[in-house]
Amino acid sequence: MTRSAIVLGAGMVGVSVALHLRRRGYDVVLVDRRGPGEGASFGNGGLIQREAVYPHPFPRDIAELRRIVGNRQVDTAYHIGALPGLAAPLLRYWWHSEPQRYLDAVRGHAALIATCLDEHMALARDTEAMALLRPIGWMKVFADPNMLDAALAQAEAARRDHGVNFTALDRAGVAAAEPHLLVERAGGIHWTDPFSVSDPHALTLAYARRFAEAGGTLAIGDATTLRRAGSGWQVTSAAGPVEAAEVVVALGDASARVTKPLGYAPPVFGKRGYHAHFGLHGNATLNRPVLDVGSGFLLAPMRAGVRLTTGAEFAQPGAAPSPMQLDRAEPVARALLPLAERVEVTPWMGVRPCTPDMLPIIGRMPGQAGAWCAFGHAHQGLTLGPTTGRLLAEMMVGEQPFVAPEAYRPERFG
Template sequence: MPEPVIVLGAGMVGVSVALHLRRRGCDVVLLDRQGPGEGASFGNGGLIQREAVQPHAFPRTVSELWRIAGNRGTDVHYHPLALPGFASPLLRYWWHSEPTRYLHAVQAYSQLIQTCIDEHFAVARGTEAMPLLRPIGWLRLYADGGALEAALAEAALLHRDHGVNFAALDGAQLAAAEPHLLQSRAGAIHWTDPLSVSDPHALTLSYARQFTEAGGTLAIGDATTLRPAGSGWRVQGADGPVEAARIVVALGAGSERVTRPLGYAPPVFGKRGYHVHYGLRGNAVLNRPVIDAGAGFALMPMRAGVRLTTGAEFARDEAPATPVQLDRAEPEARKMLPLAERVEDKPWLGVRPCTADMLPIIGRMPGHPGIWCAFGHGHQGLTLGPTTGRLLAEMMTDEPTFLDPTPYRPDRF
């Protein structure tokens, strides 16, 4: 029989790992300090991004770096006093973004992304999760015809090399697809493969429900209390200690707090992000998620309203929320759509777990055979949760893996 497992972290990745392990007969406890999907999985663009075969590279042009240094954009914001703490991972991030090295990252990253739709459907099919996965894709809008033409040429290469599907919309076709846009555009790229999730938290809860219905156990506890216990490990839960022979660390940006005391400190850093929801005036609707090229924010139709999401913020751990990007983005968003009032009084804040080489960390942790890693998915934890869950579960139960896990091995750092 497979040995008992504690999965630390109940976001989309941790829930997916726990579910796949349970389906393979493992006795699994899924432990977090809060309920499933209440961390970074709660707030994001709500997209299963089949088109995202190219991870976010570090900017390398002087003009772009100078623009970001001004700290006035909607896409990137930083706390100046926090930058020294980011210096080492960001320098390595810049190094890995060199064009030749970046191509290797794309090759490994795309191998994961290409599976994301099938792996989500394999979990969601026949459950209440399926209606949450809307096959409507998303739109990237372009004000300039030349920029649209260049973007379409790049999209054609992604289709050729990675099987990514898209449709080109001119200005009239865009207006027909989204009749309540307030500004005309030269056109748009409609990425047709991605799934738009109407409620990311509900999706994670649905997968967690499958886990408990299959006999898995949910527990509230503090992952930082992890300690050796005999031949296994112990962590303190709200109802007492929990022990298991094996541990999976799936705590996103907080994973290093557990791994560092055990001697493993990969270059993981957090990019904070915010969202807030709005109503729409009159009978206006937004049919698909939209991102205006160069705007640095996204507008996503959700159950709770139209979600305005921001880019990246670099700040110290536990620093107070500074949603200046939302304040900068809102006036521009109101020029695009007839937004009504905010639904929430307080914006949501979460942290995306990023790695210096843009690839997630999946596999056995160096120096501790009983500890496994599943974190560092950057902007794509929601997208890659089921893929990572299946891959790691196959590794942990000695099954043949459906993907080569070598590029994501923890000992590369």
């Protein structure tokens, strides 16, 4: 069973890990209870975010905390019953967001983000995925001039320290870039580096096809059946038991449910998000994704229509969907852009896997020979899937990692 691996989880991260391992000669079975890309990779803003060098910290401003506590926002919502179970990880999240400690998160995050465009291109080149990666960037627009000035100052720091590119837009610049906006904004920031993905699910499927074409195996199975099998690992699939010498857990927010019985229980917590698609009236267009900062939602042009996405919702695992943020966002979005009817009846919901220190967990699972971790990417699973896949595959094979892996080591959560 040498040079063989089971990869648990067929989202963008798991598919990328499986493809990179296959390219390095591993026999790989990619196992998920659903098809590739049908979890959190299905629904998001569709951005490969080269500009996202600053992860989302826990708010520390009193006025901002009061706003969130009111629980009537588009960008943040919570279920009161979920708060006791989230108290410990959220307290650690707050602790890591202290300004000096937050710099460690920025350094670790930026090192991964810097590679994201090249690593996606390495998987997409010469495939149908290239048509999905639109080099149009995305925009933040601001109604409040003071918020715009603060954001421009941070953008300048990102350009100086991390090589991020952007264009500052005044009121006329925003109107020229997006002529069908129904309201004026004080200005904006056009992040010019990122790719906008017209169909994130299709992108994950394209990488999964590349994995299968390279000789990898896709299987429907139950990750919770993972157990030791001699010196290797076994999991139950629809076609019977699957065995391999090594296993990679890339199950997003569900990862800890599989690693905990193995003695590793990292404090991963979920942020739920929703989206719905809309048509546009008349000849209206949206040229690129637009985040209306004061309103707290993103509008993105997709194959299925204009996607309206929400921020973060905190709920108990398995709780029924409660798309109140979409209901709050829709009338505001209609005042911003001439949206027509919803495309689908039921909004999509997914869960982003987050860690208290805002960095993913990538590396060898503590105390378990032949077991590896690749989860906890929060809002950046789509962006960082190929980067994580290459980094972990290099670690597993014994190559020199192309990104220093110490900041993401699993043992930091003992």
